[in-house]
Amino acid sequence: MTVLHWRYLLLEQIRVPIGLVSTAAFPALSLLFFVVPFDYGAADETAAVVGLSVFAVMSSFLFTFGVGVADDRERSWDPYLRTLPVAAWPRIAGRILSGATFALVAIIPVIVVGALFTQATATVPRLVLGIVALVVAGLPFLLGGLAIGYSLPVKAALPVTQLIFFPVAFAGGLLLPPQLFPGWLEAVSLVTPARGARELVVWAVQDTAPDTLALVVLAGWTVLTAALAVWAYRRDEGRRFR
């Protein structure tokens, strides 16, 4: 049943490919324009590919779960499916799997561009470890997306997601390396979930010691967003329809 719902959720979204294309294209294009023409050295360029991959995962999780769930709630299709003789979890698992699938699709272009046109390098085991780390690092965005999706209507979920997404991604060092940040921005950076996510994946791919504080903060965000997601889901159950 999980596979069934996963398959149909993919099918539903693949028919409107523009969302997928933009999520996947932006990080790859950023790499092409801002890294490929220059020479930053292998280590920094690898870190840039990692940062943009985290960016891709973050955007696909926030948008699939934030805006996607909010949209679902406004249509009667989802409650209808809940009246079929199937428990709630296959549908939820299917949605999480479809989000993960789109996130995976979104990081492929940036990794391909990174591998072909930059000095970024990673061994195959490191790359695999990096993808596992991406999944873990993506959790606060997945859960945060669910919290937004279950608590706001689409019209609010879209701008709220955009408002959160870009500053957090920038402050987290996903677009510019945090080494360039002035002191005050570095302080802000360390408390964002994006910074912890970046540190975790850089650690997995390059084996450079991560900033412990950033990782602790990431774990904290994961717990906080999980609590928010559960709270939003429960609250939504009570008011969805009359």
Next chain:
Amino acid sequence: MIATASGVRKSFGTTTALDGVDLHVAPGELVGLLGPNGAGKSTLISLLVGLRRPDSGKVTLFGGDPRVAANRRALGTTPQETGLPQTLRVGEVLDLVSAHYPDPAPDVLERFGLTGLERRQTGGLSGGQKRRLAVALAFVGRPRLVVLDEPTTGLDVEARRTLWEGVRSFHAEGGTVLLTSHYLEEIEALAGRVVVVDRGRVLADGPLADIRDKVAVSRVSLRSAIAPPLDGTVHSTREGDRWELHTPDADALVRALVHADVPFTDLQVRPASLEEAFVSMTAP
């Protein structure tokens, strides 16, 4: 019993949607839930199909808790309004729903006049086709109970007839139907038993003929300095010299007015709306 609600209450924040509702649906019945918008019909349905839990009281479906998936195996419902996933094709939507049942019915598209539309995306269907597809989905799993929430809102006459035909033939084969509507006409066309709901309470529950007599009242208004005869009226209000009388037999009332030689002016007679009829059912 196919479905029951006993002493059910449900509030959303400060709004009381259901205030102690009892409803029992027996096998083979075709029950119409009649009430104005916001009466609590949809909330009651959402409890019966397992979408939410009552604050107090008990709800059963085929003898069990409707929130347990296995108890919904013989239930057929329909998405309200037009909530179909726009990018999926008709055939795909049907396959998705069919995959949840051991022995899905192969002919629901034919039964609801949708043959040949399998390859169309649901977003490209006309309003009537979407509505018919939504209702057809209720019949995919060969249900014993079908719950239809406002099935024909916004449909043209012909589409409405096709739908009614489908529902009638299901009932004729022994199926149980629970249907909500805020149109008396729709309930009249289909239901054998009518349950009138307003402001979260059941106001009346009985055979169609009985309920129709209570609901199908006329509203007679007139100006008169003296009280008109009130025999046969079910409800009357007065505001200055303006009287408003509800009666099942407007002809008799007007005749009585003339006989009693009441000096009335500005006489108006029109059928009462459901909302107005409900007022006369609650207030004596």
